[in-house]
Amino acid sequence: MEFTARVIADYLKGELEGNPDVKVNAFTKIEEGKPGTLTFLANPKYEKYLYETEADIVIVNKSQPVTGRVKSTLIKVDDAYGAFATLLELYHASVPEKTGREEPAYVASSALLGEGVFVGVFSCIAEHARIGNQVKIHRQVYIGENVKIGDRTVLYPGVKVYRDCVIGCDCILHSGAVVGADGFGFAPQSGADFKKIPQIGNVVIEDRVEIGANTCIDRATIGSTILRRGVKLDNLIQVGHNVEIGENTVIASQSGISGSSKIGPNCMIAGQVGIAGHIVIAEGTKIGAQSGLNSSVKEPNRAIMGTPAFDYTGYMKSSVIIRKLPELTKRIDELEKKTAVNNG
């Protein structure tokens, strides 16, 4: 597909500056711009690339100062990043969608499939599963017994959903994600061996949730592990049994949440964070990377960091002093010497 700057400017309702007839057929980063590509500049810090790029079209903010010579055609909009994202979406939507059923695939006769469903080769849809309309079940996916999946949800190759779990509409699950494996529950017995506590609950994932590659969401012991509407989980995350994650909370890669904890809505949790079991994290909490939380966060909208986590600014101050601890120790040694002399 090839588009002229004029067509794109019209679509974005932007102002065109430069050759309206130049054609592009690919997206690029501004610092890697080549002829035939379109890019954007949103951060004024990178202005210099505007004069260096070989991209034929650059989408810029109307507020962007232009102080040098620009070879590219500019399209000026209110929000360059948003406009660029819109074009990416258009492109993405143009990839033809698969429908129908490839063979061999295993679809239990008691499973109910909506309209426009794609079932990839070597996938399995077990007994009594109910699959909504336009759901894409890519290759080698496993959908267990009684699983329910809402409209337009996409399951990439190799996703595994254990029995009885419920997934909403417009969700995306990436390869290797495991939904509904047993929670980690064992009771000590009189002997030294542990006794497994059966995990008979399920996982409930509401609408518009995205789950990254190889992320694991354990089923509840009883009741449900719940991901509320709009939750976004990156790759390799662990969500323990009976956890609840609030609406629109975003969690970066390799973080883990232990059993029965409740994360409020609109939280932002960075990578490799660990959250202990049975605690509550208030709405809007921001947690820095690699932090460890062993107690609840009751006040909303705090930024915290460290293990155990405390306020972010304090953590940053303390971490600077940690580097100076040897020096600090020397100063104390020195003070003790002087004080001994004074007292001596």
Add this chain to the structure above:
Amino acid sequence: MEFTARVIADYLKGELEGNPDVKVNAFTKIEEGKPGTLTFLANPKYEKYLYETEADIVIVNKSQPVTGRVKSTLIKVDDAYGAFATLLELYHASVPEKTGREEPAYVASSALLGEGVFVGVFSCIAEHARIGNQVKIHRQVYIGENVKIGDRTVLYPGVKVYRDCVIGCDCILHSGAVVGADGFGFAPQSGADFKKIPQIGNVVIEDRVEIGANTCIDRATIGSTILRRGVKLDNLIQVGHNVEIGENTVIASQSGISGSSKIGPNCMIAGQVGIAGHIVIAEGTKIGAQSGLNSSVKEPNRAIMGTPAFDYTGYMKSSVIIRKLPELTKRIDELEKKTAVNNG
């Protein structure tokens, strides 16, 4: 299935208080109790729920004080949590077990399968594998050449077991677990490129081991990576080549153990812990979440935490002071000023 309080009380040899004819058909958490459900109260801290719950039956400890009005039928036993777990097990055992072989599945002609084995669709059992009785190989599982699996072991959809590995009886492996991938072994060469050290050993997993979703157990360079009887591993754990983990040791999610380390029996290792290579952790060691161990723990039954880890109580004391480091620094500044004056 529906049971009366009387039948359940008889089964648990408990004392019944309230309506013996009330019927339940599901389990619930006490705070989410609804008519038709059964729940339990083990922790006296949550006594208030006893008076609020809508569950029709509550299993309680005989020692549980009852000071308010209870709507539910009570079943009083010595160990409410244990009794509830027993009922969960009964329920879990009532899910009908699959046997036989779904098609298409790949079972090498040289593979030996015991009685009552289930082989799910799209699974692969390679040459010379030996599968015990009542083993459940769910869908899309991979069993490599010469693998041996003991009786009653369950492999959930998508488990991958590389060639030559040995898994005991009564084990459970969850989706995405990878047993026997190459250990991470490379030798520097005269040039800048690394040379791969072939990993020709295997993994040996003894009886009653549970392995969580997407957990990785690497094969040994030579010899075996060993998980002893009763080991329980949560999700997303890394076990390096030639590691040995002792009996009944329990490890929480996202922890990692580097090559050739030996973990003693009855250890409890929390989440996101890192253990360096070639070290030894004594029996009964308890390691706090996110700790990092770079040297051996020789004394058994210690509780440790931190990176590098030291004793748990000390860690907790130090971590409180870390928050006060800016204040501590000011106090030293102040002291220096005063001492300078005193000396001046």
Add this chain to the structure above:
Amino acid sequence: MEFTARVIADYLKGELEGNPDVKVNAFTKIEEGKPGTLTFLANPKYEKYLYETEADIVIVNKSQPVTGRVKSTLIKVDDAYGAFATLLELYHASVPEKTGREEPAYVASSALLGEGVFVGVFSCIAEHARIGNQVKIHRQVYIGENVKIGDRTVLYPGVKVYRDCVIGCDCILHSGAVVGADGFGFAPQSGADFKKIPQIGNVVIEDRVEIGANTCIDRATIGSTILRRGVKLDNLIQVGHNVEIGENTVIASQSGISGSSKIGPNCMIAGQVGIAGHIVIAEGTKIGAQSGLNSSVKEPNRAIMGTPAFDYTGYMKSSVIIRKLPELTKRIDELEKKTAVNNG
């Protein structure tokens, strides 16, 4: 296969000491040596095993002092570990390689396969994929549309490669690795919900790269996420979108690199390290386990550790003092008392 000490010594061009006719058919660790096995001793620290081992053949360095009675036949070479690795390679190469195509497998008619390719049962090679010569696509592998894979690369069971990704020659991808899932990119919208930024780039993996089990390499938003020649990644690693990892850099298990960061060549990154987005790590940087990096490392060949990371030696000094913080606090208390008295 069974070989005599003489044959092995000749092959390694080593000096033989002891019975040249003794035969071995397996490798072993020196401390676990049994009759019929071959082992090696490279580290003089473990000399005592030389006198205890039951292995029939031990490869030793020419420089190895022998002060006791040795039962085994010795083969003396310049580099015992290298010689042993060479024998492991020979053994490994003797495992017969699979070729041809098992059925059922899904190979799109538009896919191009080179010579000597193995396609395992239940694997899927999608439209327009191009597979080089002698590539081994084991069972249950997924190769997306337009993927290109170079000669002799091995994909173990269950590897998933999303559309448009490019993998070089002589690479190894272990089970559960996911290449090309969407990067984690969301833009806040005027409402509380996030908007997904389409990820239309790809992943480019150059030659001689190894990727561990369940490791995730996200595709770029636009452009490519790049792993340069000779990169070695352990298990359960996260590589974010638009990351670039330089030649021969080695990363241990469970580390994560956030979006758009550039890691230089010849770095050594230990386990559970976290690297923030949009930073640059200079060539030859060594990063200690569990470190967290939130800013660029500009000077090459530094060793760093901690969160936030600083120089390794300093970190080690500070971590010793952290254990003594309660004592340090007491010393300051004491000083304040004394100084108050002096001033009083």
